[in-house]
Amino acid sequence: MTNAIPPATVARVPIPANGVDYRNKIVLAPMVRSGELPSRLLALKYGADLVWGPETIDRSLIGAERRINPRNGTIEFTRMPSNGGRPDKPTKASIIYRIDRARESGRLIFQMGTANPDLAVQAARVVAADVDGIDVNSGCPKPFSTSGGMGAALLRTPDLLVSILEALVKEVGEPFKIGISVKIRILSEPDATRALVSRLVRTGITGLTVHCRTTPMRPRERAIRDQLRMIAEICHEAGVACIMNGDVTSRDEGLALMTEYGVDGAMIATSAETNSSCFRAEADGGAAPWREVVYEYLKFCLEVENRLGNTKYLMNMLIPGKNKEFKEAKQCKTYLDICRNLGFDDLVPAAMRVDEILDLSQKWESVPASAPASAHVNAEAPEGKSKAVQHAMESEAARAAGGGAARSKAAPAMPNGCGPIRRTSVPEQKVKVDAAQPAPDATVPPVEAQTQAQSQPQVAV
């Protein structure tokens, strides 16, 4: 075992003027689907120090158009579908990446999937002025990624990985004054990891994250931490920050592991997917009950007009699997349905507005009295109304009569109970239905690499 160098004596690569220092940070991992803007805002709300966006493939970003959403001020990178879209529908731009500069400023790391220095540089230039760092994914084991030479395939082509990092440092990091970092996995032979990391830290990067699993390891397998001290030491000798990843389940645990292994930061993925309040220290209240977390999440989704399919994806992770709301949430086709099913009546006006913006209001089975005029044109009032719509109508009628919401349920106080990680998650203790039953095991395997097209309608502004 090597002795960690005392922090006072380590060299430090200077932090670029517009970049971030990765040291002493508990951070949200890059996660395709689970790392979209509302999830990142949720993690930040609960105390994440930095957030990584989901891996975005270089080619998907090159040529993207940057626009500001006038309703909420978010930056949207969009592009028209390359196949021209469906002939029976107006072609709409897809949102490739969305940033909330007001709330993510100083804390957002953009992660890229790439296997080509030129494409990496071209893509990074598109977002560099709007993010605080650029990270290269060199750990994704999925064929989608590795077949194109990206992700974990780069661990086997270190010359290429080094050339990508050097190009990014010189062509993007330096002119934009932001840091470049890389996320790798351990190799099965410690000497091979040592050789690789020794090369990577000399490329000019400011941070290196190590996912403590080898490429063939599945997420269910426990992370292996016996190479961590060696990796941290190599990073420190070069002045590069080292972030550990793999089975970190909370802020407090991350801080303890940082001390134990001499690393500079800790990154959380699946535990944040299960309960994003894992970023809150015990001293500050610790993990929040799922209902509160889902409520906050939905608020962010509505604020940023998140694509419904993506909202439901993470919501289904956040709601314990055996819960009645879990089953109902899966069926919802509109934000209005979701808010009604979960009893978040105060979010109904925003839900209706966003349903309109996202062209979902025609899926309302009936139209609440206060819905915008256009919604009434689309929908007839059927005899059998859904529970959600009935609630909405009752509530809206009560509001119109000056009585406020007919059924106003703020997120109730619940006992703390952060589901640890999805594969071992335990039930919440005082939820309404089926709380005693264990959450099912993961049914959705992690997807480490996909292009992040949000496939969202372009809203007339």
Ligand SMILES: Cc1cc2nc3c(=O)[nH]c(=O)nc-3n(C[C@H](O)[C@H](O)[C@H](O)COP(=O)(O)O)c2cc1C
């Ligand atoms: C849904 C999901 C999506 C992921 N997407 C990415 C990704 O885009 N880029 C990446 O480097 N890793 C990705 N990962 C891997 C995580 O960032 C992390 O390395 C891994 O889950 C181990 O951390 P954990 O033990 O805290 O879950 C993803 C993981 C999950 C569960």
